[in-house]
Amino acid sequence: MENKELEIGPSQLIRQRFSKAAESYEKEATVQRRIATTMNQLLQRELSPSVIRQVLEIGCGTGIFSRLLVRTFSPERMLLNDLCPEMKYNLQDLLNPQIRFQPGDAENYPFPDRYHLIASCSALQWFKDPGAFFTKAHSLLAPSGILAFSTFGKENMKEIAALTGQGLPYLSLREITGMLSPDYALIHASEEQITKTFPTAMEVLYHLKRTGVTGIQQQQWTKERLSRFCSEYNRIFNVDGSLPLTYHPIYIIAKKK
Template sequence: MDKQLIAERFAKARDTYSREARVQQQVAEKMMYLLTQKAGSGFNHIVEFGCGTGSYSRLLLHELRPEALLLNDLCKEMEECVHVLCQSPGVRFLPEDAECLDFPEKTDLITSCSTLQWFNDPAEFFVRCHSALATDGVLAFSTFGAENMHQISRLTGHGLNYLPLEELQSLLTPYFDILHAEEEIVALPFDTPQHVLKHLKQTGVTGTEKKVWTRGRLQSFCDEYIRLFSDNEGKVSLTYHPIYMIAKKKSI
C-alpha cells in the first residue's frame, strides 16, 4: 500500500466525503447498533483507528460516552473534521499510521469503520490489538469483502485485495472469541458511469489508482460500464460489500 498516496486522496476528499459516503455512514450506524447489541456499552477507554471525517467518531462519543476517546487517522488533515469532537473532555486526535500506532494500554475497545482494507498486515495488527486491550476488551470493526466495487476492478484491472469474512475469522480466532460476524451486499445506483467516478473521487476511495484518465480511457470505461452493469432503466450501480466483525479478547 502506498500510504502517502492514500492519505493525499482522502485529504483532498475531506470536504465532500461526508456528503458522498452514504454507504459508509450506513455502515457506521449499523456498526454502532451491532456493537451495543453484541458487546454492551461499558467502554471507558476507546481507540478509533481510521476516524476520517468523524462519522463513526460522533456515534462513539454520543452513544458510549467514554472517559477517553483517542481518534486516529493516517491523514493529519482529518483533525480539521473532528476538532469539534476534540473539545469534549477526554477526546484527542493522533495522526499516524494505525499499523504503527502504540495503543494506550488497557484500552477497553479498539474499533473502526471502513478502514482495515487499507492495511498491509491485518494479522499482525490483530496481535497488537490483543496486547493493548484490557481483559475482556473488544475489537470491533467493519471492512469490505471481495465483491466491493467489483465493477471498478473488472474494468480497470485495479483494486484492493480484500480479505473474505472466513479469513478474517481465521486470523482473529487465535486471539479473540468471535461475538459477531456478518457481511452484506449494497448496490448504490448512479445515473452514469461518470457519476460513479465522481463519487469515488469525492469519497477518496480511489486510494492507490495511479493511471491517468485520458479521454479515450474514460470513453472506453463508460461504454463498458453501461454494457455490463446497467439496468433496464439505463442506470448503473456500484457494489459495496461491508463486513462486520466483533470479537472479545481471549486470555492466552
C-alpha cells in the same frame, strides 16, 4: 490525476486522496454512513456502555462513526486516529481533554495500551497486513477488551475491478475470522452487499473521487481510457438506465481471549 502521484508510495497516496476528499466526504459517503450506523447498532446490542471506558478508534476520518460511538458509550477517554492529520479540522466539535486526535499510520504507531474497545469503520481494507494489526490490537486491549470493526469483502466495487483489473486485496469473512481465532472469541460476524446506483459512469468516478476511495490506483485517466471505461461500464452493467456500484461490508465484534 497528476503525474506527481505516480512518484509516491501507497500510504502517501491514500493520505493525499482522502485529504483532498475530506470536505466532500460527509455529503457523498452515504454508504459509509449506513455502515457506521449498522456497526454502532451491533455494538449497542452486544455491549454494555458501562464497561467501555477507554476507546481507540482507527481510521476515524471525518468522524461519522466517532460521533455515534461518543453518543452510545460516553467513554471516559477516547483516542481518535487517522492517517491524515488534516482530518483534525473536521473533528473540532468532538475534541476536548477527554477526546484527543492522534494522526499516524495505525499499523506502526506506538499507541498506549489498555483500551476497553478498539473500533474501526471502513478503514482496515487499506492495511498492508491486517493479521499483524489484529495481533497488535490484542496487545493494546485490556483483559476481555473488544475489537470491533467493519471492512470490505471480495465483492466490493466488483464493477470497477472487472473493468480496470485493479482493486484492493480484499479478504473474505472466513479469512478474517480465521485470522482472529487464535487470539479472540467471536461475538458477531456478518456481511451484506449494498448497491448504490448512478445515472452515468462519470458519476461513479466522481463518487469515488469525492469519497477518496480511488485508493492506491495510480494509472492516469487519459481521454481515450476514460471514454472506453464509461462505454464498457454502461454496456455491461446498465440495468434499466441505472449503473450499479457494489459495496460489500463485513462486520466483526470480537473479545480478547
